[in-house]
Amino acid sequence: MNPVASEAKKNNMKRILQYIVDHDGATRINIAQQLGLSVGTVTNNINDLMELRLVSMGNKISGNLGRKATVLEFAGEGKYIVVVSMYIQYLLLTVVDFNGCIIRETQKCQFGSSECEEGETIRQKFTDIISGYIDNLEGEIRRQIEYMAIAVTGFVSRDDKVYASWYHWYNIPILDELKERYHFRIYGDNVTKFKACQEFSMVGEDMKNVIYLYIGVGVACVQFFDGKVIEGKNRAGGEIGHICLDPCGEKCHCGNSGCVERFCGENYILEDAKRFLRGKDKCEVLEHLVTELGMPLTVETLLKAEELGSAKVHSLFMRTAQYIGKTLAVIFNIFDPDCVILSGKLVEKSDFVYEKALREMKANIVNVGARDIYVKQAKVREEDLVSAIFHYTLKRYIKELDFEEFSVRNHFARDGE
């Protein structure tokens, strides 16, 4: 087969595979119709995909003209992904197969102990925990790992260096040793990207220009255009948390002053709330919850204090909402998106913050009356992270599939049976 035809065939095989993954009950006929291919081409490609053990046949269903059609399924069993969520104090590790079934329940491993560990210590600890986990899995599971996907609460550069200035992680080459050690693919990215991609898969196909805005511990956005993530030259786009809203404002961990994150980031909100526990700014309600009842100082505790009538917490939320509104207005004024998906604990749990932020946003958008403004609340929650990482990785796996390499490995595996 000439190289152009061979490339076209591989692309068709990947499109068909992705279609089968995305659509329950896919048959040759509807794949051909939806992808604009002939039934002959689809059948030919399906046979190859079955030979590679990437597709299997499911039930027969009634098709057109009373003929039975066979449902095609992605053969995801026996192909595993190790999903890693990396937080400052711990790592969460889960093994799932490519059908989304949990193979090993999530295990929590202690990671950092302080916020100021050196980059080298972080890299070594990370490598030791992950390799310890992998090496302790049963041989059968280990052999079937195809991918490891790592969600990091920081920025991950194109060459896999992790940057999170809040934690003093300055460009740590966290994946290098693991990549040398293991045969399977390893991919790391910012946790927001995984969640954003899952959210994006749930918006309508008419939405071309979509921005996902996360306002949590950090603040970041992910832009989608025409179905693709806009990553930028250095894969460093989306750092909206460090846009300056007040040059005379307080210092942010990035080195600038008055950043969005300084006003809206959870760590800073909690830091600001500490002054309500003592001194002239003391708030009786919050002090009672934290000091007397022993509740940790978290966003949930602040929400509780506000619910119990704390005017001080309420005014802190008011200020946060104003800055969230201004950030949203920046997005609409610059990008004029079809939709902004808003995510983060405070906007999800406080109707007051959400609604106040939207009012503030509208007051700051140019020519707002003549515009169609659409903001929707995110659906993917922290507890859905494994599923979000899984879906993203499966898509990536199909996109990167090297059929020749896969075929060789498959033959070796079969010979060993």
Ligand SMILES: [Zn+2]
């Ligand atoms: Zn900053």
